[in-house]
Amino acid sequence: MPASDVVEQPEQPWSRRRLRSTNERLLLDRLRALGAASRAQLARETGLSKPTVSSALASLAAAGLVHEVGTQAPERGRTAVLYAPDPAAGYALGVDIGRGWLRVAVVDLDGTVVARADIRNRARASAALTDLVVSTARQVIANSGVDPARVVHGVVGTPGVYDEKQRRVRYAMHLPGWGRAGLVDGMRTELGVPLEVHNDANLAALGEYTYGVGAGSRLFAYILIGTGLGMGVVSEGRLFTGARGLAGEIGFLPWHGRQKQERLEDAVSGVAVVESAREFGMRGQLTAKAVFDAARQGHPGAVRAVELEGERIAHTVAAAAAVLDPDLVVLGGGVGHSVDLLLRPVRERLRALTPLRPRIAPSRLGEDAVLLGAVATALDTARDLVFERRTAGT
C-alpha cells in the first residue's frame, strides 16, 4: 500500500549504526506517546542509561526532531529540563475527495491542523477534478505558511480502490472519469508531494479510530452509509484491507430484495430511504435528510421508512459481526448522521438476528472522518520519513 515514492529501506543489517538509530526512535516514540519528559525520566522508563539518553536526545535535537519545552521541579532536587517532539519538524497532507465536497488539510507532526479548506466539488470530469485538488492543496499549503518542501507525505481518500499496478482507481462508481490511469501520478508530480490513495470508508474508519470513538478498540468497524455503502475495518490499530483492498465492500453482501438483482447497497444507501418513504405514502421532492426530518416530526410514512432502514442496517451489522467479531461498530456517512433515530431500531432488530451484539455508536467525527483518517495515515508515514531523513540534508 505504500506509494511508490516511499522508499523501503533495503533491510539494513543490524550493525551498531542501527542500534543507535533504534534507540533514538524508541525515545522519540516514547515522547510522542506520553508527551514531554525529562532525560532522567526517559532513562527510567526505557531502561537506557542516562548518558545514552542524553546523547541520543542531543542528536535528535540537532536534527530538529525534539526540543526543550520547559522545566519541571521534582519534589526535591534539581529542576528537570523537559523535552518534547517538535511538531514543526514536518507536515502531512490529507485530502478527501467526495462526490459533493473536496476537503484538504495540512497538519503538523502532532496532528494539529494548521490549515484546511472545504470546497464544493462541482467538477464533472476527471481533469477538472485533479486540477481542483491540486490548486486547493497548493492554496491550503500556502495559507498554512509552511514551506512546501516540509510537507513530506500526503494521503488521498476517494471512493473505490486504488490499483497500484494499473495506477488507477477502480470501482469508483460515483465519480465520472475517475478510473483513468495516471491521474494520481499527475497530482503527485504537480504537487511535488508523495501521495498515497486509499478507500474512503477505510480512511473514515481509521480517522474515527484515531481521533473519534474508536480509540482503544481491538477490532473496530466503521460503516459508511450515504450515496453508497461501505465499511472500513481497523484491527489492532492497523487497517484491514483484505487480499486486494476490497475488504469491507459490504454493498455486495447477499441480500434478498424485491427485484432479483437488487444489491444490499441499493437497499441500505440514502436512495433506498427515499424509495421506501415514497412507498409508505410520502410525496414531493424527497431526500434522505428530508425523510429523517419528517420522521422526527412524527410523519407515519417517514417513521416506517426509518424503521425499515434500521432493520436493514441491523442485517448488515449482523453479517459483519459474525465474520469479524468487532467490539465496536460505528455508523457514519450521510445516513449515519441520523443515528439518533436509527440506533433503537438497529439494536432491536439485532437482538432478534444474532447473539453477537457489538457495541454500536454514532460517528463522532461526522463529515470529517475521511479527511482525518487521511491525515492520520499520512502522519504515520510522515513521521517515519522525517525520522529517516534526520541525518541527510536539512
Added chain:
Amino acid sequence: MPASDVVEQPEQPWSRRRLRSTNERLLLDRLRALGAASRAQLARETGLSKPTVSSALASLAAAGLVHEVGTQAPERGRTAVLYAPDPAAGYALGVDIGRGWLRVAVVDLDGTVVARADIRNRARASAALTDLVVSTARQVIANSGVDPARVVHGVVGTPGVYDEKQRRVRYAMHLPGWGRAGLVDGMRTELGVPLEVHNDANLAALGEYTYGVGAGSRLFAYILIGTGLGMGVVSEGRLFTGARGLAGEIGFLPWHGRQKQERLEDAVSGVAVVESAREFGMRGQLTAKAVFDAARQGHPGAVRAVELEGERIAHTVAAAAAVLDPDLVVLGGGVGHSVDLLLRPVRERLRALTPLRPRIAPSRLGEDAVLLGAVATALDTARDLVFERRTAGT
C-alpha cells in the same frame, strides 16, 4: 492469546546484548527459511560481516540450536561447511479434541512429526476427556522417545473459544461439560507442558495455510462444515481472531430459513443435508456421507439436496467474501470432504450472487487440518522459547 506460562520479555532496552541476540535470531530464521547454508553465504545474504556470522553461529551451535550438516563445494575454491537448525533443539505438542476423535502429535522444530496418535473420543464427561487427553499425550511423548522436558510448548484445538480470564472454554456446544473452568489448567499441570487453547476452525485454517493449499495467500479463509459451521481466517500469515476470539463464527450469519429462529449453522451443517434429502424423498437411516454417496450414484433426491447445500455454502462464501476479500476460500470438514460434488454448484451460485469471486478449493489436509494447525501454532511459540532459553541452563 499466549498462555500465562509464556513469559513476556519485559521490553529489554536496546543494549548491545540485544543487538547480539537479534543478529543470532536473524541468522537462525534465515537458516530455517532457506535451509542449510555456509557462513560466507549467510554473511552475503544478511549483510553481516563474515566474522560476526562466524561468532554468532558458534554461539548458536554451543546452545545446540544449529549444527554442521555437511559440506558443499563451490564452483571453485575451498569447500564450505554447511550449517542448519538442529530440529532436536526442542519439541512441540499438538492436540485436536474433536467430537469423534482425539488426535495428538509431537513434532520437532522442523515441524516433522515424530510421534502421533489418533484415538476415538468416547468420553462423555469432561473429567474423562481431560484424563484421556493427558494419558494420550504422555503416551505419544513416550513413544517419540523424546525427553518430556524438551517438549516446550503445546497447543490444543477444540470447538468453542477459550476465555483467558475465566479460564474456561466457551461456546463449545458439542462437548458435554467442556465449559467448566480450570480444565485446561488441570491438563497443563498434569502434563507439565505450557498449553494454549484455540478454536478448531481457526487452527484448521492455520494448518491449511502452513502445510496445505493456503500457502502464500494474503487473506485466506477456511470454512469448516461438519457437525457445526465455522470459519478460520489467516491474514498475512497471522490468525485473525477479532476482538474476543469470535471472528469467523459464521453460524450466526443472518439467514432467512423456514422457521423464524433457524440459524445458518443449522442450514449448512451436516444435519441440514440429511434433512433436505429426506424432504426430497430419501428414506432410511441417513447420514451426510450417505446422501453424498447417493448423489454420486445419481439418486435424484440426493442430487437436489447436494445442490441446495451448494447454494447455501455459496451464500456463506459470498458473505465472507464481501467482508474480508479473501483470495482463497477452502472448504473443509466432514461435508467439505465431498467437495467434488459441491464445487460446481457453489461456484455457479456464487456467480449469481456477487461479483467478488475468490478462488475456491478443497482442503488438502482433510481431517488433519486442526491437528497440523495446532502443531504449527505450537511450533511458533516453541521456536521462540527455545531461542530465549539458549543462554540459560542446558
Added chain:
DNA sequence: GGCTCTAGTAAGGCTCCTTAACTTTATCCG
C-alpha cells in the same frame, strides 16, 4: 607448481552502551 577463487580466521579499531563517580541545583530542617 603456480594461479585464482572461495571459505574462514585473526587482529585492530571504531561505535556506542554501561557503570560509577561527580557536579549542579533544588528542598528540607535544625
Added chain:
DNA sequence: CGGATAAAGTTAAGGAGCCTTACTAGAGCC
C-alpha cells in the same frame, strides 16, 4: 543560614560487539 538529602544531568573509564583489513586454508585449473 548552612548543612543534609535528593534528584538531574555530566564526565570518565571500561567493555561488548561489530566492521575492516589482512591473512591462512583448501580446492580446481592450466
